[in-house]
Amino acid sequence: xxxxxxxxxxxxxxxxxxxxxxxxxxxxxxxxxxxxxxxxxxxxxxxxxxxxxxxxxxxxxxxxxxxxxxxxxxxxxxxxxxxxxxxxxxxxxxxxxxxxxxxxxxxxxxxxxxxxxxxxxxxxxxxxxxxxxxxxxxxxxxxxxxxxxxxxxxxxxxxx
Numbered sequence: 663x664x665x666x667x668x669x670x671x672x673x674x675x676x677x678x679x680x681x682x683x684x685x686x687x688x689x690x691x692x693x694x695x696x697x698x699x700x701x702x703x704x705x706x707x708x709x710x711x712x713x714x715x716x717x718x719x720x721x722x723x724x725x726x727x728x729x730x731x732x733x734x735x736x737x738x739x740x741x742x743x744x745x746x747x748x749x750x751x752x753x754x755x756x757x758x759x760x761x762x763x764x765x766x767x768x769x770x771x772x773x774x775x776x777x778x779x780x781x782x783x784x785x786x787x788x789x790x791x792x793x794x795x796x797x798x799x800x801x802x803x804x805x806x807x808x809x810x811x812x813x814x815x816x817x818x819x820x821x822x
Contacts, residue, residue: 685697691704
């Protein structure tokens with residue numbers, strides 16, 4: 663058994679027979695070391711606390727009058743951290759289809775979105791920018807092509 667320490671990332675991997683079994687990381691919540699296997703982002707104790715908080719939030723949202731609660735209302739009523747709520751929505755544990763006011767922040771502007779990494783307005787803006795870029799590229803290429811043709815025609819005249 664060999665423990666390899668990666669100085670740059672300050673994380674370690676456990677190697678047995680050349681296979682990486684687990685990565686030792688610091689828990690982002692409490693700072694304790696834990697074996698990261700790709701399943702949980704936090705240590706066992708913190709994952710248990712997160713699961714308890716999830717149950718509280720889910721019980722809150724199951725009540726008919728709370729199904730349309732906003733993120734701020736859920737945070738206020740349950741005491742759960744906003745980032746934890748966003749994490750559950752991103753991972754699909756809380757579905758915006760069932761709870762319409764849930765979402766997570768757009769990676770570009772911060773507005774709440776229900777799918778993907780960008781909200782609808784950022785996607786539309788990005789698509790528009792890409793269309794503009796493609797049109798400009800095609801225009802530049804057509805100008806370059808016509809300049810090459812003009813040059814060749816002038817060259818033929820000069821040979822005579």
